[in-house]
Amino acid sequence: MPDTGTTSTVSPFSGxxxxxxxxxxxxxxxxxxxxAVLKDISFRVDRGEIFVLMGPSGSGKSVLLKHVVGLxxxxxxxxxxxxxxxxxxxxxxxxxxxxxxxxxALFNSxxxxxxxxxxxxxxxxxxEAGIREKVMRAxxxxxxxxxxxxxxxxxxxxxxxxxxxxxxxxxxxxxxLYDEPTSELDPxxxxxxxxxxxxxxxxxxVTSIVVSHDRxxxxxxxxxxxxxxxxxxxxxxxxxxxxxxxxxxxxxxxHPQIDLKNPRFRKLES
Numbered sequence: 001m002p003d004t005g006t007t008s009t010v011s012p013f014s015g016x017x018x019x020x021x022x023x024x025x026x027x028x029x030x031x032x033x034x035x036a037v038l039k040d041i042s043f044r045v046d047r048g049e050i051f052v053l054m055g056p057s058g059s060g061k062s063v064l065l066k067h068v069v070g071l072x073x074x075x076x077x078x079x080x081x082x083x084x085x086x087x088x089x090x091x092x093x094x095x096x097x098x099x100x101x102x103x104x105a106l107f108n109s110x111x112x113x114x115x116x117x118x119x120x121x122x123x124x125x126x127x128e129a130g131i132r133e134k135v136m137r138a139x140x141x142x143x144x145x146x147x148x149x150x151x152x153x154x155x156x157x158x159x160x161x162x163x164x165x166x167x168x169x170x171x172x173x174x175x176x177l178y179d180e181p182t183s184e185l186d187p188x189x190x191x192x193x194x195x196x197x198x199x200x201x202x203x204x205x206v207t208s209i210v211v212s213h214d215r216x217x218x219x220x221x222x223x224x225x226x227x228x229x230x231x232x233x234x235x236x237x238x239x240x241x242x243x244x245x246x247x248x249x250x251x252x253x254x255h256p257q258i259d260l261k262n263p264r265f266r267k268l269e270s
Contacts, residue, residue: 019047019174020047020048020174020175020205020206020207021047021081021082021095021097021174021175021207022044022045022046022047022080022081022082022207023044023045023068023079023080023081023086023175023207023209024044024045024079024080025041025042025043025044025064025067025077025079026042026077026078026079026080027040027041027042027076027077027078028040028041028042028064028067028074028076028077028078028079029041029074029075029076029077030060030063030067030072030074030075031075036231037060037063037231038060038063038064038067038231039230039231039232040076040077040232041064041077041228041231041232041233042077042233043226043233043236045207045209046207046223047205047207048201048205048206048207049201049207049208049223049224050197050198050201050208050210050221050222050223051208051209051210051222051223051224051225051226052210052211052212052217052218052221052222052224052225052226053065053209053210053211053212053225053226053227053228054211054212054213054215054218054225054226054227054228054253055227055228055229055253056229056253059228059229059230059231060228060231061211061228062179062211064228065099065177065179065209065211067079067086067087068081068086068097068175068177068209069086069097069099069177070086070087070088070089070091070092073087074087081095081097081175082095095174095175096171096172096173096174096175097173097174097175097176097177098167098168098169098171098173098175098176098177099168099177099178099179100161100164100165100168100176100177100178100179100181101164101179102179102180102181102183105164106152106160106163106164106167107152108151108152108153109151110151111148111149111150111151112139112144112147112148112149112150112151112152112155112163113135113139113148113149115152115163115167116134116135116138116139116163116166116167116170117131117132117135117170118167119167119170119171120134120135120170134170135148135170136148138166138167138169138170139166141166141169142162142163142165142166142169142196143162144159144162144163144166147159147163157184157185157189158185158186158189158192158193161181161182161185161189161193162192162193162196165181165193165196165200169200173206174206174207175206175207175208175209176197176200176206176207176208176209177208177209177211178197178208178209178210178211178212179211180211180212180213181193181197181210181212181217182194182212182214182217183213187216190214190216190217191216193217194214194216194217194220194221195221197210197217197221198220198221210222215242215254218239218242219239219242220239222238222239223238224236224237224238224239225237225238225239225241225242227245227250227253229249229250229253234247234249234250235247235250242254
């Protein structure tokens with residue numbers, strides 16, 4: 001059943017209460033034609049939790065994330081954000097959620113400042129002075145104040161990721177969704193992004209669902225980790241459970257061994 005309790009903290013922008021939300025997957029299945037992408041998936045992400053979803057490419061992670069945002073509709077089952085059905089358009093009016101895209105999805109023709117100001121301007125959330133306060137506060141949280149006048153083409157990959165997170169923060173989200181936030185980053189910047197996700201949880205109690213292949217991220221900041229394989233949830237545990245998952249498929253995914261005498265790509269050919 002969907003969660004109806006409340007847990008909240010103060011918004012860093014408005015100073016008002018900002019209740020975190022839970023996300024409940026109830027027997028979620030999704031098929032495209034005859035191909036089943038998600039198969040009878042049930043679990044819950046608690047309020048204020050960092051839930052990391054892992055799995056091989058093509059296992060259904062991004063499709064599952066799209067059901068939370070409402071970009072995909074279930075073939076069977078339901079997804080709830082608190083007590084609200086995620087498939088209903090009115091849910092986005094009742095719950096503030098933000099998606100941090102893998103590539104950042106920044107507008108190249110806009111400065112960093114204007115990328116962050118776009119949403120509150122379009123939705124008339126404040127006058128220009130109020131928008132500036134929100135934008136600069138988000139940039140300050142991510143240590144990006146000096147990048148406000150720059151364009152995305154002038155930023156490193158790590159800075160683009162941080163700007164994308166800052167843009168999400170301007171929406172004062174109750175739920176943050178991250179799609180591969182550390183992809184294409186060096187180890188130091190990957191650790192920095194992991195620290196940011198964890199800090200947002202601790203300081204602002206934002207519920208976070210993170211789709212990632214990054215084992216270090218999962219082991220260091222996740223409250224729980226789920227693993228999808230072939231559209232099924234095959235593992236669900238705190239990070240410590242990944243050290244000895246007891247399933248050879250999961251062990252091979254997390255700790256693949258290189259075998260030059262019997263390379264795995266030969267198996268893929270057949």
